[in-house]
Amino acid sequence: MNASTGEADVVLSRVRKSFGAVVAVDDVSLSIARGSIVSLLGPSGCGKTTTLRLVAGFERPDAGEVSIRGARVNDVPPYRRDFGMVFQSYALFPHLTVADNVGFGLRMRHVPREERRRLVAEALALVKLEGFADRQPRQLSGGQQQRVALARAIVFKPAVLLLDEPLGALDKMLREEMQVELRQLQQRLAITTVFVTHDQEEALTLSDRVAVMRGGRIEQVGAPREIYERPATEFVAGFLGASNFLDAEVAEPGRVRVGGAGFDVPGAAGVPGTRLRLAVRPERVVLSPDGGEGLEATLRDVIFRGSTVHFYLESAIGPLLAYRQNEDGGDRGLRPGQRVRCSWSPGSAVVVAPLGDATR
C-alpha cells in the first residue's frame, strides 16, 4: 500500500480493471488527501469514469487495491462504503419528494425523523433550495435537480464525495456559476472529493489536483497550475488548452535550436544533437518585427476573439499559434502576409514526452 496514507482518504494502488478484452483502467495509483478535491480529467474512454466507479464499488478491481480512510474496500459492497455520489443524470428518485430524496441516506442510516428533518433542511439551505422540500424532482429545473442531487450526497456527511460529470448536463452559463458554488461548498465542508470531467476548464477551476488520464492510465497528476505550466507529455499539454509543439535539437545543455533559431530552455538536457519535443503556450509566444531574434514566420491570419486576438503563423517548422490580450482594441498593425519573428521567455518552453510513447 502507498506509504503516505496518514492523511489520505482515498488510495488507489496499482488498480487494474478490464471489461472483456478492453483494459479500462491500467495500473492506476492515486492518493487523495483528506479535504482535497481531485479531478480525473481525460477524453471519453480514458478510464476516468471506471476509476470513479471503482472507488464507489460499482466495479470490482481485477488487481490492485482500493482503500477509503485507510481500510481496504475491495470486497466491501457500495452500500457499506461511506461515500456520497452525484450522478451525471442526477438519478433523483422520481417517486419521492425533494425532502425524501435528500433524507434517503439518513433514513438508511436510521437517523430519527426529527433529526432527519433538521439535517435535510440544513442541506437544502446549503444548496440554496429552501422551500423546495415538498416538490417532486420533475418539477425542478436542471440546475435545481443538480443541487438536490448534491444535497442528497452530502447530507449524511460521507467520508468521500464522488461526482460523475456533475455539471455536464447544464448549459454553459449555469455551469460556470455552479463550478464556483461547488468549489465554495467543497471548501466549506472540507469534504474529500473526487470528480470526473472531460472539461479542462472545469478541472482547472475546481481542483486542488488534477489527474490527467489517457488509455486507462494516469498521464500526470499535479496542481492545476503545475499541470498547465509544466505538462510532462505532449498529450497533457494538448488536452489542457492549446499548445505549439516544436521539434528541437539540443545545442548545448540548456539551449536548443528550433528551425534555425536558438532558444534557452532550462529543461533541455542531453548531448548536443539530441532531439526533443517542446511545448509552448500560444499566449507565451511574442511576435516582433522581422530582422530581430527568434523564429522566422509568416502571418497567415488574424482572428479577433473579443478579449484576445489569435495570430495564425506559418514557420519553417510548421504552423504556429500566438494569442495576445486585446489591450488596445486593435491588432497592432499586424497584417496577414507580413514576416515576423516569434520568441518566448526561457521558462515558457517545456520539454514534453512526444505523443508516441504512451506514459512516462
Place this chain on the structure above:
Amino acid sequence: MSARGRLFGWGILLVPLAVSVALFVGPLAQLFMISLREPSSTELYGTGWTLANYTQLAEDDFIARIVWRTMWTSFLVLGCALAIGYPVAWRIARMPPRKRSLVLLALLFPLMVSNVVRAYGWVAILGRRGVVNTTLQQAGVIDFPMALLFTPEAVVMGLLTILLPYMVISIANALATLDPRYEEAAASLGAGPIRSFIHVVFPLSAPGVASGALLVFLLTLSAYVTITLLGGPRSKLLVSLVYDSVVAFQWPQAAALAFVLLALALATCGLILAVLRPGRVQGGAR
C-alpha cells in the same frame, strides 16, 4: 401544440372514438336500460321500469356467495401471478437484450394455443382418468381417483397458466427500462439490496406492476371457457351466472349481473391504482 396540430390530434382519434361510441358505449347504455326493465315471460324483457333486478341480487345469498367466490378467485390469481411473476420478470430484465426478447417470445408462445384447447389439456391432466390420477393409482399411492378437476384450485391453476405471461411481460418491461443509476444511487446512500428493492426498485416498477395486475384481474373476471371447463357446475363465478341468465332468457337479470361485474371491475381497478400509484413515477427525473 398549435391549433392545427391539436385539430390533427383529434382527427386521428375521431374514427376509433366513433367506433367506440357506436359499438360499445351505445350498447352499454342500452344494456343498462334493459337491467331496469321488468322481466317478461313472452318477450326478452318487459315494458315496465323496476329496480327489482338489482334489489333481488342484493338479497340473494347465492349471488353473494358467487360474488365473494369471484373476488376471492380473482385476487388469488392476481396474488399468485404477482408472487410468481415478479421474480421471473426481475430475472428476465437482467438478461442481455437479445436473450431477453427470446425469452419473452417463448413466454408468449403458449398464448398462441386456444383457451379451449388449453383447458382441455388440463382436463386430460387433472380428470378422474387423467394423467395425474392414473399415474398415482398405478404407483399405488392412491386407491381411488382424487377430485382434482372441478375445484377452485383447478380454476386458479388454469387461469394462471394463461395470465402469468401478461404479468411477467409487463413487469419485465418496466424493470428492463429502469435506469440502473437509480439502484446505484440507492446503494451510494447506504441501501443494501433488500432496502433498495423496497424503497426504489419496486416503487419504480409500479407502472409495470399496475398494468400487469389490471390485465390479470380483468381477464380473470371475464374468463369463461377456463372456469367452465375446469370449475364445472360447482365452482361457478359471476360470468357463468350472466351466461346462465342469458340462455334462460332472463335478460333484465343478466344485464343487472353484467353491471355488478362491471362495478366490481371498476372498483378493483381503482383499488389497484390507488395502492400502486403508478402515476407518481411517470415523468421521470431528468
